[in-house]
Amino acid sequence: MTSIPASDMPVPALEMSDLVLELGDGDGRVRVLDSVSLRVEAGEFTAIVGPSGSGKSSLLAVAGLLAKPTSGVVRVHGTDVVGLGKGAAARFRLANIGFVFQSANLIPALTAADQLRLAGRLAGNRTVDPKSLLEAVSMSQRASHRPGRLSGGERQRVGIARALVNRPSLLLVDEPTAALDRRRSYEVVSLLADQARESGAAVVMVTHDRDVLTQCDRVLEMSDGRLAEVGVPA
Numbered sequence: 001m002t003s004i005p006a007s008d009m010p011v012p013a014l015e016m017s018d019l020v021l022e023l024g025d026g027d028g029r030v031r032v033l034d035s036v037s038l039r040v041e042a043g044e045f046t047a048i049v050g051p052s053g054s055g056k057s058s059l060l061a062v063a064g065l066l067a068k069p070t071s072g073v074v075r076v077h078g079t080d081v082v083g084l085g086k087g088a089a090a091r092f093r094l095a096n097i098g099f100v101f102q103s104a105n106l107i108p109a110l111t112a113a114d115q116l117r118l119a120g121r122l123a124g125n126r127t128v129d130p131k132s133l134l135e136a137v138s139m140s141q142r143a144s145h146r147p148g149r150l151s152g153g154e155r156q157r158v159g160i161a162r163a164l165v166n167r168p169s170l171l172l173v174d175e176p177t178a179a180l181d182r183r184r185s186y187e188v189v190s191l192l193a194d195q196a197r198e199s200g201a202a203v204v205m206v207t208h209d210r211d212v213l214t215q216c217d218r219v220l221e222m223s224d225g226r227l228a229e230v231g232v233p234a
């Protein structure tokens with residue numbers, strides 16, 4: 001068997017090894033992540049399920065450079081991010097990582113197009129093309145609408161377009177369908193799957209919604225801070 005030279009191996013979008021996160025003080029100290037290892041390739045759509053309080057959001061927080069692990073390694077697109085200072089972490093996050101939350105967290109006064117322009121400007125990107133980004137999420141007809149005139153599913157689509165403004169290599173998604181009915185949930189998750197395939201972004205999605213798991217490439221389960229592969233349901 002010929003081995004692939006290390007330099008030709010694809011760099012994973014996210015690599016976590018032996019990650020431990022402990023929170024709280026003294027007797028209240030809790031091991032929230034317990035020896036978690038995870039490798040997600042570019043273009044891969046990974047779902048994480050598990051009971052409430054098992055550590056799913058904490059895993060996203062560490063992957064998104066919003067929390068520092070107690071020990072372990074985190075690499076995003078090959079960069080060791082644990083040692084980055086606050087300013088460098090913020091710059092790295094803006095340039096490489098997109099976030100989608102349970103509710104889209106849009107700014108009420110801004111139109112859909114302006115939400116994207118603002119996100120671009122905050123990341124130092126003045127060449128954002130809101131039209132093509134909104135087209136990618138089938139929202140070009142709503143470019144001049146403010147969030148108050150959009151449905152929950154439409155707001156979530158704008159939230160996804162906003163997360164894609166800087167072409168992140170890693171998209172971290174926390175409960176994107178919590179506020180949506182079954183059909184809209186399916187559509188929003190299909191959109192995330194398409195984005196992973198088309199843009200090559202790795203998507204890591206935390207969800208309680210077992211109906212959407214068939215659209216993912218991999219499913220892992222978090223239990224008491226430990227992560228295990230469970231496979232995609234048939």
Ligand SMILES: Nc1ncnc2c1ncn2[C@@H]1O[C@H](COP(=O)(O)OP(=O)(O)OP(=O)(O)O)[C@@H](O)[C@H]1O
Nearest residue numbers: 023024030032050051052053054055056057058059
């Ligand atoms: N600042 C903190 N200090 C101590 N414990 C904390 C702190 N923040 C979170 N925890 C604990 O960490 C554990 C994991 O929380 P986390 O939010 O990651 O779980 P989750 O799986 O995302 O839950 P849910 O599905 O309800 O959102 C919980 O037991 C929580 O109580």
